[in-house]
Amino acid sequence: MSESYLSEIEQALDNNEFIFYYQPKVSLLNGKVNGAEALIRWIKPDGKEVLPMDFIPDAEASGLIKKISIKMFPKLIADLVIIQDINPDIVMSFNLAAQDLESDAIVQCIHKAIVNYKIRAELLQIELTETSVANSSGQARQHIQTLVDMGVGLAMDDYGTGYSSIDLLSQWPFTVVKIDQGLIQRMLTSEKSTTIVQASIRMIHQLGIKIVAEGIESAEVYEFLLNAGCTEAQGFWLGHPMPLLKFLAFIKSDQRWSGMPVGLIHMAQLDHIQWRRSLVDQIMAKAFTESGKHSIQLGEVELDHRSCKLGEWYYNHGKQYIGFPAFDALEKPHKELHQIGRQLIDGVWQGMTRDEITRLLRLLTKKSGEVLSLLQELENEALLQNGGMMDKLHAG
Ligand code: G
Ligand code: MN
Helix, strand or coil: CCHHHHHHHHHHHHCCCEEEEEEEEEECCCCCEEEEEEEEEEECCCCCEECHHHCHHHHHHHCHHHHHHHHHHHHHHHHHHHHHHHCCCCEEEEECCHHHHCCCHHHHHHHHHHHHCCCCHHHEEEEEEHHHHHCCCHHHHHHHHHHHHHCCEEEEEEECCCCCHHHHHHHCCCCEEEECHHHHHHHHCCHHHHHHHHHHHHHHHHHCCEEEECCCCCHHHHHHHHHHCCCEECCCCCCCCEEHHHHHHHHHCCCCCCCCCCHHHHHHHHHHHHHHHHHHHHHHHHHHCCCCCCCCCCCCCCCCCCCCHHHHHHCCHHHHHCCCHHHHHHHHHHHHHHHHHHHHHHHHHCCCCHHHHHHHHHHHHHHHHHHHHHHHHHHHHHHHHHHHHHHHHHHC
């Protein structure tokens, strides 16, 4: 990189030649825009646009990025305040490099924005790439934790492209994972990529964090993700990055993307199967090990039918299926399943006989089957509706 290019970038920064473009993110739970990613653009005085990939890598390598981030953040907040006039719930994400977080300058900026402009911390989201996190210092780690404790979201950008995504996911307080667009697009030509996307969605769901798929360029990919349990999407098919005024018009138009998040019904089935197995594991541990505990860290089985993963779905997003017979019929056996679970756990503590355990386990399995088949009926219904809807979409 040449010195003169760097000073050209710095000059442009002083001349306010950088602005943000905003690319919409769509919630797959309701088909509405629920967020945006701010992407920097260099607009030269002659009107020519320079894309970030043509200057951000140099700015990162030289450290100039820190100056850019600090100078640009207030602009982002100014734009966000205008955006909030139209939709006060837009989650705004912005890209930082871990080196931006070495000092506490950006933390101060974010804190100031939250206090001075009364912006809810949850509406701000930092995107960091795995590479940037992997090379960061303890200081950066601390600053990130401070922000996450304040309620600011932390997204792992370009998930799946590096070499330690999963390890970092286990150690850093990410609240969102963005599946890389390369992985998403390769689903069109590679069965393996499809399997990897499905398994990634499942893993991220199990960790209880949000999933954004990037690079959606067609209705087919959108529908696939809807059926796979992904909860948010971003890509040219939904909207390109656009300047503020265009983005304002875009959210004003209140466009809806159709379809039901069928994938969440599938997740509910898998969550249910895992719940049953965890319960059985816990019973075995209590009945047949000395301490009643494993040394491997496992979550306690949720006994309340409203708070298990299936229950959380049923009493929240699942409610959109009220009126579907299989959905309405599900509550009773699910409650009963939990009652049997509780009886088993209590019984084992009180030294229930092996025969009694076996009898209750048999009941549990029967009830579990009822729950599962109702979920599958519901899934079929919803898939049929999505299929019909997508047919129309392709025809029109
Ligand atoms: O690193 P990150 O994933 O945040 O970068 C987002 C970049 O991806 C932006 O430059 C944006 O223009 C680009 N992008 C966003 N959606 C799509 C898409 O659907 N297809 C392609 N090819 N690029 C996209
Ligand atoms: Mn990003």
